[in-house]
Amino acid sequence: MGGMPTASQLPPGRSKSTPVSAGRAAVSEADAIGASRGFPLRPLQVTWEMTRPGGGKAATARPAKSASREANHFSTAEAFHLIEDVAAMHVPLLALTGGDPLTRPDLFPIIEFASGHSVRTALTLLPTPNLEPGIIAELKACGLMRVGFWLHGSTPALHDSYWGISGLHRRTLDAIGTCHEVQLPVQVNTIVSRRNVQDLDSMIELLTRLDVVLWNVVFFVPTSRDEAGTMLSADEHEDAFARLYQASRHVHFQIKTTEGQHYQRYLLQQRVRESRGRLTEAEAITCAPKGLSDGKGLVFINYRGEASPSRFLPLSGGDVTRQSLADVYCESPLFVSLRDSSRLKGKCGRCPARNVCGGSRARAYVMTGDLFASDPCCAFEP
Numbered sequence: 001m002g003g004m005p006t007a008s009q010l011p012p013g014r015s016k017s018t019p020v021s022a023g024r025a026a027v028s029e030a031d032a033i034g035a036s037r038g039f040p041l042r043p044l045q046v047t048w049e050m051t052r053p054g055g056g057k058a059a060t061a062r063p064a065k066s067a068s069r070e071a072n073h074f075s076t077a078e079a080f081h082l083i084e085d086v087a088a089m090h091v092p093l094l095a096l097t098g099g100d101p102l103t104r105p106d107l108f109p110i111i112e113f114a115s116g117h118s119v120r121t122a123l124t125l126l127p128t129p130n131l132e133p134g135i136i137a138e139l140k141a142c143g144l145m146r147v148g149f150w151l152h153g154s155t156p157a158l159h160d161s162y163w164g165i166s167g168l169h170r171r172t173l174d175a176i177g178t179c180h181e182v183q184l185p186v187q188v189n190t191i192v193s194r195r196n197v198q199d200l201d202s203m204i205e206l207l208t209r210l211d212v213v214l215w216n217v218v219f220f221v222p223t224s225r226d227e228a229g230t231m232l233s234a235d236e237h238e239d240a241f242a243r244l245y246q247a248s249r250h251v252h253f254q255i256k257t258t259e260g261q262h263y264q265r266y267l268l269q270q271r272v273r274e275s276r277g278r279l280t281e282a283e284a285i286t287c288a289p290k291g292l293s294d295g296k297g298l299v300f301i302n303y304r305g306e307a308s309p310s311r312f313l314p315l316s317g318g319d320v321t322r323q324s325l326a327d328v329y330c331e332s333p334l335f336v337s338l339r340d341s342s343r344l345k346g347k348c349g350r351c352p353a354r355n356v357c358g359g360s361r362a363r364a365y366v367m368t369g370d371l372f373a374s375d376p377c378c379a380f381e382p
């Protein structure tokens, strides 16, 4: 690869009054606020949607001729500025996703730029024709730390029907094999809903055989109430948690949940149960780390630059092509309000586990229109 690229100019529209160094100052101020509320002082993961999501169409898309603003709404210079912001805030992980990130001609320079700024990157890929032989090895050479793939079922029938493209399951497994050949760790992301929840045990078996390092179980959040029938009920969430917990005791890969914040409450309950009276629920909650959640440690930036607390929450706290990431995360009313658990309502508001869990704000918002309402898919009664 060529020499280390530099951010040579501020992208149009970005305020020169909020340079990266100003971001550092903002973090310090927010640290005090965050510390007093017991929440993360900075994002622990920033996810950037590098290209416009295209669903199944992304599986056949070819790279754009240039990383123009029209093609990506996020120029290379803007990408470099975002990485500088992430580095200034000491965010432990920048997760790159799409669409199909391989359609960006500046993908390699971006990863190389991040690596040069000590920003650890993970990249979610689709097994499209753009994933040509040698690409994964080249990504590793640029400094990529981990590759992620979507896998929504243990069988081709389940996975391929999700995308509407036959052969994707086979190609995903082949791509995972290629990652192993170059010793690049693999993460698998699975959206769990009523269409595949019965497949969890088979997925656990498959992921064990595939030798992944991390399974990100994404609990389905509808985009509107019309899709509510696809979402797991509160009891179905509990059943899924039980299976994940059982698996976590013997599999060699890490299991994390997305929009399944109440899995943290489930884990606490198991800890109390298994302590056989040595640990009270209050003690377990006191000792537990504050849970990451929508806007609490997590930031999602879409392909236009809008920063949201969650990929599944259609609300923006600001535009990182015009403001620093620190400004948006530390000062926007949306992000600040989500770190204030006293705003939670209903049973989430009176739940002793609200600082560990807090429920899915995205699910609450989509289902009720109220960002601070109770997560409608939690079976726990405080």
Ligand code: SF4
Pocket (backbone or CB within 6 Å): 261, 262, 265, 347, 348, 349, 351, 352, 353, 354, 357, 358, 359, 360, 374, 375, 378, 379, 380, 382
């Ligand atoms: S009631 Fe709310 S805060 Fe408590 S465990 Fe359920 S979702 Fe989490």
